[in-house]
Amino acid sequence: MRALLLVFCCIHLATAFVSSACMPRVLTEMRGGYDATVGTDPSTPIQFFTLPGCTCPYAQRVHIALLELLLPFDMTEISLPKPDWYLKINPRGKVPALRIPAEQNAVIYESAICNEFLCDYATKLQKHHTLMPMDPIHKAKIRLLNDHCDNVFSKTQFTYLMNKDDEADAGLRAEMENALKCYEDALVESKGPYLMGEFSVADLHVFPFIQRLLITHKQWKDYVLPSDKFPNLLAWHDSCLERESVKKSSMSKDKTIEVYGRFVAADYKFGGLNKSSL
Structure with missing residues (x-):
């Protein structure tokens, strides 16, 4: 019995060591x-x-x-x-x-x-990963997607959200959806579930903005991303939400509405949270 107990304790300690070693x-x-x-x-x-x-x-x-x-x-x-x-x-x-x-x-x-x-x-550090592939063509595709996010999409979604002129809404919404089409097309090409097939820097680069878009635009624009136009993008969003890294780094829905509510109330212009003192 003592021998069996000793074996059990050794196995338990070894398992605990492996689990803790893998945690950041x-x-x-x-x-x-x-x-x-x-x-x-x-x-x-x-x-x-x-x-x-x-x-x-x-x-x-x-x-x-x-x-x-x-x-x-x-x-x-x-x-x-x-x-x-x-x-x-x-x-x-x-x-x-x-x-x-x-x-x-x-x-x-x-x-x-x-x-x-x-x-x-x-x-x-010899940690295997697939966030940034070695292939130069794949790297270039990721960088182009990221450039599109920073210089096209993020501005369109924020401009539409902050617009107070009802007559301009339709045009701004169309610009945002046109910018989003880049990601829908990338998912069709990769066959999903992520922009490059496997989860990569391209996904984590744009995800925080689309995550916020789905919450804030429903709250203030009564806008829901059309499932007929963006079926793959909506499925992608759900796949990203299931990742532990996303769960641990995300605001709650209520917190998102609270934070962006201050921007909407202040009629804040595009520039990102980094440039605000709100």
Whole structure:
């Protein structure tokens, strides 16, 4: 009996060790002043700077990537208005930003650059992943999709949401749907469930905006993404929602309405949550 008990305990401990070893170390702390601007311990994991409460869609991109890549990180929430010391981390004053103490406190910012860095860094650490494929054509396709998000789609959905001129609504809605067609076409080409077949940087780059679109536009525009026009995109959205990285990095529906309600009430112009002091 003692021998069997010993075997059971050994198996239990081994299983617990394997499970904990596979989990990324995620620490959410409010930091400020000197502690936030100085990192001298090379054993400190990646430092991830974001807004409180998962409110920033740009930072959510990086949050998802960190979780998907199983990279250990500390998460530092930067309250608004952003403190002066944060300009030493990111001179543009925006989130997200990353700092890598083990790499001589290297600092990386801008969400697209952060995520490509994280993919390269994970590869350097010999962590297998499919977020950024090796094939140059596939990389270019991802970068084009991401460029479309940043320079076309995100502006159209925010402009439509903020429009107060009823007569302009139809035209702005058509522009947004035309921009969304790029993703519907990509899903048809890839045959899903994700934009490149497998979950990649392309998905996590645009997802935070479409996630917010489905909530905010229903709330303020009584708009629902047409299932006849975007069947694959709606299925894609549901597939993304099932990922643990998305669940852990997302605002609730009520929180999303609360946050965007302040923008709608203030008649805020496009510029992203990063540029607002609301």
